[in-house]
Amino acid sequence: MDCIFCKIANGEIPSKKAYEDDQILAFYDLDPQAPVHVLLIPKMHISSANELTEENSQVVSHIFLVAAKLAKELGLENGYRIVNNCGEDGGQTVQHLHFHLLGGRSMKWPPG
Numbered sequence: 001m002d003c004i005f006c007k008i009a010n011g012e013i014p015s016k017k018a019y020e021d022d023q024i025l026a027f028y029d030l031d032p033q034a035p036v037h038v039l040l041i042p043k044m045h046i047s048s049a050n051e052l053t054e055e056n057s058q059v060v061s062h063i064f065l066v067a068a069k070l071a072k073e074l075g076l077e078n079g080y081r082i083v084n085n086c087g088e089d090g091g092q093t094v095q096h097l098h099f100h101l102l103g104g105r106s107m108k109w110p111p112g
């Protein structure tokens with residue numbers, strides 16, 4: 001399958017890793033939107049939040065637990081934002097489920 005995040009997960013495309021285990025990978029975004037901008041992905045290909053099911057969604061809670069640990073390790077004591085863009089209106093550009101962990105600056109609300 002021609003999916004860049006599957007290729008990052010299997011090492012075919014290099015990335016700067018922040019965390020890895022058997023289920024998930026966290027790596028630094030190529031085009032950071034904040035001083036800390038890490039992407040967390042399941043290693044298994046799931047196209048978007050719309051493709052989550054009772055069977056495959058446990059990985060999402062795992063991603064949130066790792067994101068909180070990473071945020072602490074990366075010095076985001078003052079807070080952070082976790083973002084999932086889903087579909088065209090959500091601004092999703094890579095069709096492999098991912099969560100942005102953003103921090104190191106004050107975030108605006110609502111997002112643009």
Ligand code: 5GP
Nearest residue numbers: 004015027028029030031085091092093094
């Ligand atoms: P989306 O817009 O789908 O929510 O987020 C996709 C993100 O993936 C963007 O922030 C983009 O900068 C990042 N990205 C796209 N291709 C690559 C890549 O090859 N390596 C890394 N590290 N990040 C990528």
Ligand code: ZN
Nearest residue numbers: 003006045096
């Ligand atoms: Zn994929």
